[in-house]
Amino acid sequence: MTSILIAVSVICAINTAFAILLLIAEALIVDTGECRIVINGEKELAVNGGRSLLATLKDEQIFIPSACGGRGSCGLCKVTVLEGAGPLLPTETPWLTPEEQKGQIRLACQVKVRRDLRIKIPDELFNVRQYCTQVEDITDLTHDIKQITLKLLEPPEIAFKAGQFIQIEVPPYALTDEPVYRAYSISSDPAEKDHMELEIRYVPNGICTTYVHKHLKPGDKVTLNGPYGEFGLSASDSELICIAGGSGMAPIKSILLEMARTGNPRRCRYFFGARSGRDLFLNDLMRSLEQKLPNFSFIPTLSSPQPEDRWEGEIGKVTDAVGRHVKDASRAEAYLCGSPLMIDACIKLLREKDMPEDKIFYDKFA
Amino acid sequence: MQELGFFAILFSAVFTNNILLTNYLGMCSFLGCSREIKTALGLGSAVIFVTAATSVLNWLVYACILVPLDLVYLRFIVFIVVIAAFVQLVEMIIERVSEPLYNALGIFLPLITVNCAILGVSLFMVIREYTFKQAAAYGLGSGVGWALAIIAMAGIRQRLTQRSRIPRGLEGPGIALIIAGTMALAFMGFNGMINLS
Numbered sequence: 001m002t003s004i005l006i007a008v009s010v011i012c013a014i015n016t017a018f019a020i021l022l023l024i025a026e027a028l029i030v031d032t033g034e035c036r037i038v039i040n041g042e043k044e045l046a047v048n049g050g051r052s053l054l055a056t057l058k059d060e061q062i063f064i065p066s067a068c069g070g071r072g073s074c075g076l077c078k079v080t081v082l083e084g085a086g087p088l089l090p091t092e093t094p095w096l097t098p099e100e101q102k103g104q105i106r107l108a109c110q111v112k113v114r115r116d117l118r119i120k121i122p123d124e125l126f127n128v129r130q131y132c133t134q135v136e137d138i139t140d141l142t143h144d145i146k147q148i149t150l151k152l153l154e155p156p157e158i159a160f161k162a163g164q165f166i167q168i169e170v171p172p173y174a175l176t177d178e179p180v181y182r183a184y185s186i187s188s189d190p191a192e193k194d195h196m197e198l199e200i201r202y203v204p205n206g207i208c209t210t211y212v213h214k215h216l217k218p219g220d221k222v223t224l225n226g227p228y229g230e231f232g233l234s235a236s237d238s239e240l241i242c243i244a245g246g247s248g249m250a251p252i253k254s255i256l257l258e259m260a261r262t263g264n265p266r267r268c269r270y271f272f273g274a275r276s277g278r279d280l281f282l283n284d285l286m287r288s289l290e291q292k293l294p295n296f297s298f299i300p301t302l303s304s305p306q307p308e309d310r311w312e313g314e315i316g317k318v319t320d321a322v323g324r325h326v327k328d329a330s331r332a333e334a335y336l337c338g339s340p341l342m343i344d345a346c347i348k349l350l351r352e353k354d355m356p357e358d359k360i361f362y363d364k365f366a
Numbered sequence: 367m368q369e370l371g372f373f374a375i376l377f378s379a380v381f382t383n384n385i386l387l388t389n390y391l392g393m394c395s396f397l398g399c400s401r402e403i404k405t406a407l408g409l410g411s412a413v414i415f416v417t418a419a420t421s422v423l424n425w426l427v428y429a430c431i432l433v434p435l436d437l438v439y440l441r442f443i444v445f446i447v448v449i450a451a452f453v454q455l456v457e458m459i460i461e462r463v464s465e466p467l468y469n470a471l472g473i474f475l476p477l478i479t480v481n482c483a484i485l486g487v488s489l490f491m492v493i494r495e496y497t498f499k500q501a502a503a504y505g506l507g508s509g510v511g512w513a514l515a516i517i518a519m520a521g522i523r524q525r526l527t528q529r530s531r532i533p534r535g536l537e538g539p540g541i542a543l544i545i546a547g548t549m550a551l552a553f554m555g556f557n558g559m560i561n562l563s
Contacts, residue, residue: 007437014431014444018451029458086465090405114465 036116040123047113053079054108063128063225064121065167066181070109077108080120085111130225131158131166135218136195141281144202145247146213147187149195150222157193158226160186162233162254163335163363166196166226170208173215182208185337185363186227187250189257201247231337231363233258238359239332240266243318243346245273248338249282251363255335260292267295269325273318273342276302277309299325318342319349329353336362370560372503375496378560379507385483385490386515387546387553392483396516397542399477401527406520410513412474416456417487417512420449421505424488425498438492445488453479483512519545 035049037056047056054070054077057063066077075095085106088096092107133150141147152158160166165185172178188197203209216222233240233255242252252270259268274280279302286298301314301321314321326332334350336343343362350360370378385391392413399409424445432438453475460472478484487508491501522545526532532541 003436006435007440010431010435010437011440011443014427015447018447022451022454025455025458029462087469089469090408112461 035113037113038116038118040120041118043126049113049115051113052109053081053085053106053111053113053117053119056113057108061129062121062125063130064108064125065183065228066109072107072110075107078105079108079111080104081106081111081117082120083118084115085117086114125228127159128226128228129155129158130223131155133196133222133224135216135220135222137218138216141199142279145281146200146202148198148200148212148216150198150224152194152196153221158196159193160190160196160227162186162190162258163231163251164227164229165231165251165363166198166224166228168198168208168212169223169225170211173211175205175207175210180207181225183228185229185231185250185254187253189254189261191258191261197250199247199250199253229363231335231361233335234333234361236333237266240268241322241326241329241332241334241350242268242270242336243273243322243334243342244270244337245318245342246279246338248363251337252335253282253285256286256289256293256296259296260289264293265295268293268297270296270298271318271322271325272298272300273321273338274300274302276304276306277311278306317345319345322346322349323353326350326353329355333359334361336360338364340364370500372499374560375500375503376507376510379504380511380514381553382556382559384511384515384553385486385508386512387550388557389483389486390550391486392481392512393546395477395481396512396519396546397539399474400516400519400523400542403517403520403524405474406516407513408470409474409477410516412471413478413481413483413512413516414506414509415471416449416453416475416478416481417484417509418502418506419456420445420452420484421487421491421501421508422498423452424448425491425496425501428492429498441489441492442485445485449484449488450479483508515549518549 033049034046037045037047039045039062045060047060052070054064054066064077064079066074070077072091078096078100081104088101088106089110092110093101095107096105131152132154133152135148136151137149139147163185165183167181167183170176170180170182184198184200186196187199188195200209200212202213231251242255244252249272256268256270259266270286272280280300283300290296290298299314299321301316301318302309302311303315303317305311305315314324329350330353332355334346334355336346343364347360347362351357379385386393386396395409399405427444427448428438428441432441432444457472457475460475461468487505491504496504519542523542526541536544
């Protein structure tokens with residue numbers, strides 16, 4: 001009996017001693033006192049040093065896009081650090097191109113705040129907020145895509161541009177022990193400020209998609225932050241070629257709804273690629289948009305239509321359909337949304353049709 | 367057993383009884399961080415420092431606390447706690463004292479908190495009943511041996527990816543394990559020169 005007591009107390013004593021030692025060390029060593037962060041030469045923040053730039057900025061309600069939650073495994077949280085970041089770390093180099101390294105771009109999750117910093121972030125990130133929302137409705141669009149309608153609770157409204165995306169916070173559940181963040185494009189009209197719609201395709205074992213498809217119910221609370229992204233309609237009046245399949249429809253749909261509301265007269269063709277009839281969705285909405293927008297046409301194409309689909313439309317890959325319909329793309333603009341493979345194939349095709357590279361805008365779903 | 371001197375143990379821990387290539391300890395970071403010589407150097411130096419320091423520390427804890435209180439069976443858990451706390455402390459100190467050193471060495475420290483080679487060194491040292499001086503030599507030698515092995519491995523892998531075409535199915539861990547096996551075979555040639563146990 002005494003031997004057990006001695007053993008337990010010795011273990012406790014050793015552990016407590018080390019814990020106290022580490023706490024003292026942390027208090028004395030890690031906290032580097034107050035640091036100043038100057039953002040874009042105007043906004044100045046006074047923060048406590050010692051943590052990563054990403055976490056420090058988040059506490060100040062400035063949200064840098066990041067999909068991995070600060071573990072240096074997504075490479076999204078790029079910011080320009082003009083002063084005070086120290087040398088580039090081996091944990092950052094895999095994510096930065098040589099040009100970015102020259103341009104003083106760093107990963108906010110790896111840079112620690114140790115002294116005064118001068119950083120540059122896109123102005124739009126100041127608009128990024130955290131939103132508390134409630135699921136109002138979940139609809140099956142196809143066998144693997146759901147449309148989620150969210151009502152904004154706090155703040156009650158969101159201002160975003162058609163084509164932008166938000167990040168959903170997935171709370172810890174069976175597939176994850178810590179909150180993870182995943183990006184999804186908003187598919188609703190920006191004029192509906194108190195609601196937003198997302199289109200989410202189920203990926204087997206995907207942390208967020210499994211959560212949304214199998215766990216989320218109407219009435220549940222969802223935390224998200226945003227809006228992010230540069231993808232969106234240009235100000236010119238040249239013809240539009242939109243190409244997107246599956247849940248890639250989301251940002252295009254948002255852009256089209258805005259065009260319909262404002263009566264935008266630009267010529268627009270939307271090529272929608274799917275495998276067979278069961279992958280088609282929102283056909284009626286697209287047809288009604290064709291009524292409202294005289295210069296808009298919706299061109300769905302099936303790569304392998306089934307007999308029961310009784311399909312009379314375009315057949316083949318989406319690039320085949322674009323190739324048949326578009327002869328000269330030199331004056332048009334393209335908006336692409338989907339998997340990296342599909343986007344690369346579309347860019348190649350459009351370049352062959354003489355579309356200038358700076359007129360091709362895309363949103364890659366990685 | 368004949369008493370081994372400081373240098374005999376140091377030499378044998380580096381070459382003839384290399385902890386990585388003869389005991390196969392510390393394989394995970396050995397395979398994970400051996401793609402580039404630069405990273406291998408950083409990690410290797412971190413391991414040298416931590417094994418040398420923790421073997422001495424653990425020897426003191428073992429001889430001054432665990433043996434007198436007859437709690438030798440607690441050595442596993444106590445050694446792990448000592449190693450983890452020490453690594454954390456060193457990381458904080460390095461970070462504060464010298465940023466270049468932190469960037470070269472400090473960022474690898476969290477990776478080796480749970481490196482089994484480091485725990486292995488502490489356990490071997492008590493199993494073999496080393497004196498304080500012998501333990502210090504063994505810790506330092508094992509660290510150097512581990513670093514030597516990972517740097518050699520990184521050199522080979524760096525060259526392999528630049529110069530040769532590896533069959534697709536063997537890329538990455540596959541070829542790395544084959545190389546590790548071949549290296550271990552080569553080091554076995556030294557076996558028996560100095561008997562550590």
